[in-house]
Amino acid sequence: MKAQVLHSYDDDLTAKSWLSYEDVPDPVISKGSDVIVRIGGAGVCRTDLHVIEGTWRPHMDPHGNTLLPIILGHENAGWIEELGPEVEGLQRGDPVILHPKITDTNVLRRHSEDMHGAGPLPGLDRNGGFAEAMVTSARSLVSLPKSLPPKEVAPYANAGLTAYRAAKRATQKLLPGQTCAIIGAGGLGHIAIQIVRAMSAAEIIVIDSNHASLQLAAECGADHLVKADGGEVDAVMSLTKGNGAEAVLDFVGETGTTSKGLAMTRQAGSYYIVGYGEDIRVSAFDLVINEKNIIGNLVGTWAELSELMELAHRGLVQLETQEFDLADANTALRALLEGKIKGRAVLVP
Template structure:
């Protein structure tokens, strides 16, 4: 099969090309519950850039050469002997983690903290290819209204945004405020989820007019340019007290300090983006009683809930399509801020 393959790391992301489009062996069924998916769309994520940088070497067992791609949807191509709930030809979306389902975390539905797991695109070969190996337990059948290429980024960008926004929506009340930092690939989904699940007013911060226009289309009531006056503007909008919830989809640079400054006392700061550092004097946490919440990818049930929102048209993805052969171009466009929403590779 054809695949876009990473052969070496590029710590500073300066190489002309990061991946090679080449012929590799097809994946094979190894376990009774294995499923091979013919990839219909593979989302291009900033995490892919972090893998190329080598950041994930200390967090996951990434062995080169490696096939990226952890946001995947397509059609069932082949199944193991024990697979029952999907059949060849079914359109499916893939939860990003492949787990056995027997540990306590799995039985509680907390897939991302399973005792044993594979993460295609991170520590196993992913979907920047014509075919990908996954497991039956990771698959959700798609309704007729949703095509694989249109939903693939929901499996990480959408699911991570949903996971954080759903937490926030549980405590946000009418008359309260939610701040979303970053209206990009994750943020524009988080805005829609907040709009669908709660009645709080949504303030969105970004550094580009294009992203702010997208945020307005997604349901944001207040748009704020991310300049040196951003904290003052948010405090003014919230009556000087800050927001009850701040969802930081950037997580680096000045977004961390700004995000905490925008969070009102007894409020919640949700960290979604990463790459920066969080430094808070303990006395400030005590006196403000702010809650800081880390957010990983969501669960299988949350992906089902997100698909229900997508099927009903209450959440939609802004996407830009690239061929698999143009994987480097897609990654370069993402790196240089030329993608509005999410990029999707079509094998």
């Protein structure tokens, strides 16, 4: 089959291209619970750029380049091609979206936090979906209704799921009349706006430095748009009568958004951090006297992915996607690096 393969890291992302489009052996079933999925679409993610530049190397590949070569792609959806002998209840041809983690077979985990257990992450530590097909475990699959074609929903597997978990946590506390500030209206942020809109009656303020992203935020249901030009904390304070927002969702997590995000969080409010790149610096005194909560968010559970598919099926969340041929993976990655993707890029074999 054809696949996009990473052969070497590129610390400063200055190479002309990073992945090589080549023929590789077809994936094979090696465990009874394995499933081969024919890829319908694979989302292109900032995490792919982080893998390429070696950010994940100390964690995933500490002993030299033992991880390479690898096929990236951790936001995958497609159709079941082949089932391992232990798999029940699924059929060849079923459309599915893939939870990014392969969890163990302890059924109790199903109701718990899939992403914290041990287990491989296809596209990060074994071959993923920038290919015509890939292997995962039957436990990772969420069946798709006919209303949701795989290539149109693939980015929900990770970007959407991450946005969903953070936005769901915020909406579980947000009351009508309260405010949710969302920093960053890119691939994750534009999904989060719709989720907060669908699951709460809070006012939504969206902050972004990019004009096109703010336009997308307005289409997604934002009540107020704030251009990130240095005055964003003041703007949010004035929109909230000097109080700040009860919930702040930060999808950027670098270039100073963490201190600004905390500054625009109301007393006893919660700052949900999703994007990463800088350290959060705050004095214990400030946290105590203001009773602010800082909450980390990692992907989401299998159950949350199926909840998100319900929202998508009902038309309450829609993905803005830009389609690229699998052969053009490097073009898509470069467009993402240069901030030229509106919504989310998807590779289609």
